[in-house]
Structures are given as structure tokens and as C-alpha cells.
Amino acid sequence: MILFRYLTREVLLTMSAVAGVLLLVVMGGRFIRYFGKAAEGDFPVTVLGNLMLYHLPGFMELVLPLAFFLGILLAYGQLYMNSEITVMVACGVSPAKLLQITLLPSLLVALLVGACSIWLTPWGSMLNEEVIQEQRSRLDASILAPGRFQNFGQGRTAYISGFSRDGQQMENVFVHQLGGRGEEVPNYVTRAEQGHQERRDKTGSRFLVLESGDRFGVTPGEHQAEHLAFERYTIRLGVSDDRRELDAAEFQSTASLWQSGEPEAMAQWQWRMGVPLMVFVLGLIAQPLSRVNPRQGRFAKLLPAVFLYVAYLSLLLAAVDAVGNATLPVAIGVWPVHGGFLALGLGLLWRSQRKGMR
Template sequence: MIIFRYLTREILTTMVAVAGVLLLVIMGNRFIRYFSDVAQGDFPASLLGTLMLYQLPSFMQLLLPLAFFLAILLAYGQLYLNSEITVLMACGVSPRKLLRVALWPAGIVVLVVGACSLWLTPAGGRYSEILIEEQQSRLDFSALTPGRFQDFGDGLTVYTQAFNDDQTEMQQVFISERQRRDDGTPETVVTRAEGGYQTTDEETGSRFLVLTDGERYSVEPGRNIAERLEFGTYAVRLSRVAQMAQLDDEEYASTPALVASGSGEALAQLQWRLSMPLMIPILTLIALPLSRANPRQGRFAKLLPSIFLYICYMSLLLAAQDAIARGQLSATVGLWPIHIAFLAFGLWLNRLRRPRRRRAS
């Protein structure tokens, strides 16, 4: 029991450290992408935390298998270098028992990755996409940055110099719109106002920007004549009722929905989700013989080949998933031959590393 706790602690401690570093790198990259979208006015900065939280399960399901694979390589590799594994084997601890010990923390990781892959990741991806599409479908004060021209699509550009203290009214507003007259002639409408505030029509649900004390200019390309209109109050419709995003992609579908669908794309996505937890015990079987090292080789001697092996595993799974979705590979065959091949490779490695018994002469 002491040996079991010691080896489990070494594996899990190393896994947490490796996963933390990888998660920091990937989340930092995604945060920079989201922050760029915030700077462009696609959605307010207040949504950053929520979006990162929704994306966390997708990061975990990809990082934990790799982190656990590297954890076994590093933890057991260090034990080999310190001759601790040699002492354990001299005391009767066989390689098969070391494998059984490693499979216990692997079971914990399988449960976590399975929960992320089968449930949390599709739900989080769907919620984040709905949140972004709802925010991009409307113009809100929270998405405006004072002192900057921001494009909101459909030829609408908005500028405001500043907000009041409670962020409910804009000051010195400029709006440029590209639209067409009744006869189809294109025109550019430029509106300037001293202030503006946002309101919603309770009957239709449409959102309006109400401008106060300003002028409105209508210019037709190719003509030297411009129409000028002074107003005390002028309303500009920003958007109609926001519609719920239609996310039909299998990536965002729930696992029961994929099972009920039965299409090639759904089966490809379902097998991919099942592959994430399934590959962990297979990687455990491969990592144990690869972790064996001697002081001359060093702790990281087999780290690079092992990472290359993991990349090949993931690349083959992704290629097979794409082939199933395109109809180039039967869903019945699916991703299972890849798992079987790596399982056989792991069994071969363990058999190769098993010490041979000497016959008595």
C-alpha cells in the first residue's frame, strides 16, 4: 500500500505540473485571440471570463491524455535513474504490478476526460458560440470603445467620443451607414449628434439608438449635392429581435443526439469523443516500457520520440475521423483499428521489456 501511494503520488503530481504548463500556454493563446476580438468590438471585455470558462473542458480533454502520458515517462524515468525501480523489482515488485499501479490514476483521468469529452466540451462549445453570436447580432454600449471607429457590419460604422458617468449615454456620436434609396440608388448617410442613448421597443423587440441635437447628411456617389437634415431627436434601428443561433454542427451536439442521428458525421464525432478516454489506458501501456532509462541516457532521452509517437496517434485519429465524416471510411471500421494497433504496440513493448528467466543448467 505504501508503494502504491508513493507511485500514484509521483504520477499525479507530475501530471498536474505538466498539465498546468500546457494549459497556461493554450489558454494564453486563446485569451489573446479573444482579446483581439474585444479590441475590434465584437463583444465586450466582460464576456472574456465566461468564454474562457466554457472553453476549459475542450482544453482539458486534449491536454490530460498528453499530460498523463508524459507524467508516467518523467516519474518512472526518474525512479529508474534513482535505481528505485531496481530496488522494487528486487523486492518482488514485478513490471505487471507497476502497470496495475499506473492504471489506478489512469482510471481517474479516464473519468475526467470522459466527462469533458462526452458532456462538458460540446455543451461549453455550444454555449460559447451562442453567446458570441448573440453579442455580434446586436450593437451594445458595452461593445463600444470611446474614441474609436468600430465597424458593426452591413455598412454601419459608429464612433463616440465618451460616455457619461453611469455608461448609459454617449457623447459626440458619429454614425456612417451605407444604404439604398427606394429606387435602388446607393447612398451614404452620415449622422452626427451631441448625444445618444439606447432603447428597446417592447412590442417588436427592436433595438434603437436615439440621437439628440444633430445633423444627418445623405450623399449619393457621383453627385455634388448632399441632403442635410437637422433634428432634435432621431432614432436609428440597430437590430431586430435577436434570434437563437442555429448550431447544427455535430461538434456542438450532445452525445445522445449523436447516437440517435446515425449519420456519418455524427458517428465520426461520437467515435472521436469515445477515443479521448480510451486512449489513456493504451498510452499508459506504451509509456511504462518507454520510461525505462539508465543513468547514461538521462531522464529525457526518450521524451522526444514518445511525443512524436503521441502526435502520430492523434494525427491518425483525426485523419480517420475526417475520412468517416467525408464518407471515405466506413463508420463500422471507424477509429477502432488505430486503437487496436497502438494497443498491440504497447503489448509488444511490454513483452519485449519483460526480463527473461534463465534456465538452470
């Protein structure tokens, strides 16, 4: 029991450190991407926290298997460097016992990865897409950046010079709206000194209320223009047609994917069920790869191990795409990839045990 706690603690602590670094890199890249879109006016900065939180299960689903793989390599490599495993073998710890100790923490990691891939990642992806579509479908004063021309769908482009001190009123508002493709449909340009947004609770409709301004309508090909001076003018804000389908396979629950039976749905189902299995396969591969000579250093096999993981993940994604495109039968699916790397791990274990753990 003492040996189990010691080895498990070493593996999990190393895995946590690696996972923290990888998660910081991945989330940092996605945060920069979202921050750029927020600067362009696609959605307000206030929703960035929610978007990153909804993406967290998907990040954990990809980061944890790699972190566990590297955690075993680094932790056991250090034990080989310090000759601790040599002492364990001399005290009667067999390779089978060491493998048993390795697979027990892999069960904990596989359960966590399975919870992310089967339940949390689809739920978070759905919430993330709903937030993005909601922000894109409405013209909200909170996403307007002063000094920028921003497109809000339906041929509308808005510009404001700034906000009032209380942040409720927009100043120097400019709105351009394309009339349509026909030559007889006018294009409208509206300018107002101030503006704000109103919402009708009964209907849920949103309106942009402009005050003290002018509205011009120009028809292409004509030399005349319509002019309207107003004290108060209301523009109804419609819903953008540029919406992503929320019934895609990546947003559906795992049970609905199984009931669907479509190739794309089954490909997504096999991916979700195969990610926890990948944790066990990587654990089998990592243990024999972690055996290093003290003169080599514990990083000697780190680069080949990373290439092996990249090959595993690339083949798995290629198989998922092939199943989704119906070029690979669903009955075969992604399981040959898992089976091939499982055979590789068992072969490495057999070779390591045959040579002995010196």
C-alpha cells in the first residue's frame, strides 16, 4: 500500500504539472482568438469568461490523456535515474505488480476523461454555440466599440463615436442599411446625435431608438435622394440568418448519437467512447518507454513518445473522419487504431519483462 501511494502520487503530481502547462497554452491560444473577435465586435468582452468555461471540458478531454502519458514517462524516468525501481525489483516487486500499480491511476484519469467526452464536452459546446449565436443575432449596445464600423447582418453596418458617461446612450450614431439586390430598392443611411436600445418584454423584440438625426434613402441609378429629419426614429433589429445548426453531431448527447445510427453520429459516438480507452492504451505504452539508462537521462525517450502520441491521435482523427464520411464501415470504425496501439503496448511490455527490469 505504501508503494502504491508513493508511485501514484508521483505519477499524478507530474501529470497535474504537465496538464497545467498544456491547459494554459491551449486556453491562452483560444482566449487570444476570442479576444480578437470581441475587439472586432462579434460579441461583448463580458461573455469571454463564459465561453472559456464552456470550452474547458473539451480542453480537458484532449489534454489529460497526453498529460497522463507524459506524467508516467517523467515520473518513472526519474525513478529509474535514482535507481529506485532497481531497489523495488530487488525487494520483490515484479513487473506485473508495477503494471497493476500503473493501471490503477489510469482508471481514475479514464473516468475523468470519459465524463468530459461523454457528457460535459457536448453540453459545454452546445452552451458555447448558443451564446455566440445569441450575440450575433442581435445588435446590442454592449458589443459596439467606438470608432469601428461593425456589421450586424441583414446588410446593416453601424458606427458610434462613443458612449455617454453612464454608458446608456450612444453618441454620434451612424447606421447604413442595404436595401437589397434589386436596382429599384433604395439604400438607407441614418445619422443621429444619440441612440439607445429598447426591448419590448411582451414580444421580446429589440429596437434601436435614434434621437435628433436625419435619414437618407438613395436608389442606385437615380439622381434623387429621400431625406427625413426626425426627433425620434426607431429601427427594429432583426435576427441574423447566419446561424450554425445546433443539431450537429458534436452538440448531441451520447445516447441520441447511438440511437441515430447515421455515419456522422456513429463517428462522433466512437470518438467519445474511444478517448477513455486511449488512456489505458497510453498507460501500457508509457511504462516500458519510461525505462531509461541513468546515463541517458529521463528525457531520452520523451521526444519519440510524443511522436508516438501524435501518430495515435492523428490516426484516430483520420478514422473518425472516414467513418463520418461513410468511406469506412461503422462496424470497423476506429477500433483497429486502438487495437493496433494496444498490441504495440503489449509487445513493448513483453519485451521489457523479457529483458528484465535492471
